[in-house]
Amino acid sequence: xxxxxxxxxxxxxxxxxxxxxxxxxxxxxxxxxxxxxxxxxxxxxxxxxxxxxxxxxxxxxxxxxxxxxxxxxxxxxxxxxxxxxxxxxxxxxxxxxxxxxxxxxxxxxxxxxxxxxxxxxxxxxxxxxxxxxxxxxxxxxxxxxxxxxxxxxxxxxxxxxxxxxxxxxxxxxxxxxxxxxxxxxxxxxxxxxxxxxxxxxxxxxxxxxxxxxxxxxxxxxxxxxxxxxxxxxxxxxxxxxxxxxxxxxxxxxxxxxxxxxxxxxxxxxxxxxxxxxxxxxxxxxxxxxxxxxxxxxxxxxxxxxxxxxxxxxxxxxxxxxxxxxxxxxxxxxxxxxxxxxxxxxxxxxxxxxxxxxxxxxxxxxxxxxxxxxxxxxxxxxxxxxxxxxxxxxxxxxxxxxxxxx
Amino acid sequence: xxxxxxxxxxxxxxxxxxxxxxxxxxxxxxxxxxxxxxxxxxxxxxxxxxxxxxxxxxxxxxxxxxxxxxxxxxxxxxxxxxxxxxxxxxxxxxxxxxxxxxxxxxxxxxxxxxxxxxxxxxxxxxxxxxxxxxxxxxxxxxxxxxxxxxxxxxxxxxxxxxxxxxxxxxxxxxxxxxxxxxxxxxxxxxxxxxxxxxxxxxxxxxxxxxxxxxxxxxxxxxxxxxxxxxxxxxxxxxxxxxxxxxxxxxxxxxxxxxxxxxxxxxxxxxxxxxxxxxxxxxxxxxxxxxxxxxxx
Numbered sequence: 061x062x063x064x065x066x067x068x069x070x071x072x073x074x075x076x077x078x079x080x081x082x083x084x085x086x087x088x089x090x091x092x093x094x095x096x097x098x099x100x101x102x103x104x105x106x107x108x109x110x111x112x113x114x115x116x117x118x119x120x121x122x123x124x125x126x127x128x129x130x131x132x133x134x135x136x137x138x139x140x141x142x143x144x145x146x147x148x149x150x151x152x153x154x155x156x157x158x159x160x161x162x163x164x165x166x167x168x169x170x171x172x173x174x175x176x177x178x179x180x181x182x183x184x185x186x187x188x189x190x191x192x193x194x195x196x197x198x199x200x201x202x203x204x205x206x207x208x209x210x211x212x213x214x215x216x217x218x219x220x221x222x223x224x225x226x227x228x229x230x231x232x233x234x235x236x237x238x239x240x241x242x243x244x245x246x247x248x249x250x251x252x253x254x255x256x257x258x259x260x261x262x263x264x265x266x267x268x269x270x271x272x273x274x275x276x277x278x279x280x281x282x283x284x285x286x287x288x289x290x291x292x293x294x295x296x297x298x299x300x301x302x303x304x305x306x307x308x309x310x311x312x313x314x315x316x317x318x319x320x321x322x323x324x325x326x327x328x329x330x331x332x333x334x335x336x337x338x339x340x341x342x343x344x345x346x347x348x349x350x351x352x353x354x355x356x357x358x359x360x361x362x363x364x365x366x367x368x369x370x371x372x373x374x375x376x377x378x379x380x381x382x383x384x385x386x387x388x389x390x391x392x393x394x395x396x397x398x399x400x401x402x403x404x405x406x407x408x409x410x411x412x413x414x415x416x417x418x419x420x421x422x423x424x425x426x427x428x429x430x431x432x433x434x435x436x437x438x439x440x441x442x443x444x445x446x447x448x449x450x451x452x453x454x455x456x457x458x459x460x461x462x463x464x465x
Numbered sequence: 466x467x468x469x470x471x472x473x474x475x476x477x478x479x480x481x482x483x484x485x486x487x488x489x490x491x492x493x494x495x496x497x498x499x500x501x502x503x504x505x506x507x508x509x510x511x512x513x514x515x516x517x518x519x520x521x522x523x524x525x526x527x528x529x530x531x532x533x534x535x536x537x538x539x540x541x542x543x544x545x546x547x548x549x550x551x552x553x554x555x556x557x558x559x560x561x562x563x564x565x566x567x568x569x570x571x572x573x574x575x576x577x578x579x580x581x582x583x584x585x586x587x588x589x590x591x592x593x594x595x596x597x598x599x600x601x602x603x604x605x606x607x608x609x610x611x612x613x614x615x616x617x618x619x620x621x622x623x624x625x626x627x628x629x630x631x632x633x634x635x636x637x638x639x640x641x642x643x644x645x646x647x648x649x650x651x652x653x654x655x656x657x658x659x660x661x662x663x664x665x666x667x668x669x670x671x672x673x674x675x676x677x678x679x680x681x682x683x684x685x686x687x688x689x690x691x692x693x694x695x696x697x698x699x700x701x702x703x704x705x706x707x708x709x710x711x712x713x714x715x716x717x718x719x720x721x722x723x724x725x726x727x728x729x730x731x732x733x734x735x736x737x738x739x740x741x742x743x744x745x746x747x748x749x750x751x752x753x754x755x756x757x758x759x760x761x
Binding site: 070072075082086087090093097101122124128135147150152153167168185192 | 514634
């Protein structure tokens, strides 16, 4: 695409070039005409003086009749400088002589006659005008040639520069086109890679979910086996020990068995909260809040809209939500020095949203998270969810997790 | 999708300058200004005083006892002074030309105009023309040349001969009389006048003086003046005809000057003078002076 500097230059310089043509065309003829008019006026003045002198001599010799001989005297005077008009006026302003026809442009000069009256003579400007007019043509040619040179030389330079710029623009355009196609190619590659990555992430999330579900299932199986096996066995051992009487050694054995039963129960609880299998997620969370309140003195509330119907959830999701709530309340009890805590669960936008917040002392959430926090985040991430923590010193802490359904 | 990029985005075009006035309009303004300047300078150079309108001319007032005033063509002066030599109440002025005499007569500046050429009908109006003498127009010279042809006269006036021409002003009645017979010679004279081949001689007396003083010159005068005021010159025979009164009377010599008086018809004194000049005694003096008297 051409910027067309030459056209813009022409538009800007057109008045200047017209001025050059006009000035060159008119200056010399005008100067000639002005000078020539001055010469003609001087000639007329000289003729007037000469004629006035002759008439004065005649008037001195013939006070009356000189007037009637003035035509002859004037005719002789005109031969020195041919005059277009000759007027002789008497002392009273009356006409003594009038030679020539009043036609065409004239330049006048006058001279008083010493004995009275005046001489007026005129030179014709027609010749000067005609010559000045003839001079217009060659100077018009010179002006046009000069203007052409003044206009064409910058234009030619501009044409060349413009052609060079056009070539550069074309090169840049080609470079741009190449770059564009490369960018498009890269974008397509990136889009494909992103699609593959998203596909992989989705697959990974699915696999993670399955793994968690399998893990959770395995944990529950282990927990049931442990409960039905080791737990029942220890209970049977304890009953048998009780039947042995009150021997101090039996007492110690019972204490050990009770300790083992308690440890098994704790292990069972860590492996799979039994309450989930027994009552489901919402009652389990309700019970968790009540238990924490009772055991720690922290006022824990559980917000749950009864009209908000939760969708079907798998065991891994329920376990993750429960354990995140459990871990968050555990952290609150242990670190927050809070008086109140709130747990909320809702179904929003196709996701289960769990929030746990307290009015404790809070902390700088930009610092590196501890193992418990990382575990919560990893658990949510493995299920394709999003875990966030918001806390500032003195402003409490809020944990939020969204798990897709 | 490929993005749209303007040139300005690419940094290839200069920023658009302010929109100028239309070049055509500016060019016209410039052209007009320069033309107006040139015309203004020309007008300023031409500017100057111009003659005022003439005032009406008042009639010349003269005293009642003034002598009779005669003026006009210089060809009459010598003869008229001879005729009026004994008249105390007549004054014959120097030459003011036939036309000047007629204008002076109409203005009342003189009583009798002396003319040496035919009058136009307009000039004749309300005037009385009284011819009183005739004579031969002659080309005189002080050289040894005594005869010439019309062709030689023409060539001499053109500066191509052995004699130098002496010239009268354009419109001289003698040259006009020659024109009626030999226009080529009269035209050659006028051309020499315009070419300024020599100084103009505005009166008959100036011509006679020049003929006497300028060597190898020739000029137009008349036979009667050469008789009344002899100088060391002689008239040329033209095409073999001598400019004698007899040849004029016979019509062989065709270059003739007729002298006449012009008076206002209501001027009894002037009319009486004209009648006197036409009287036999006066005509006898005319004949004795080298002129042909008019037939009564």
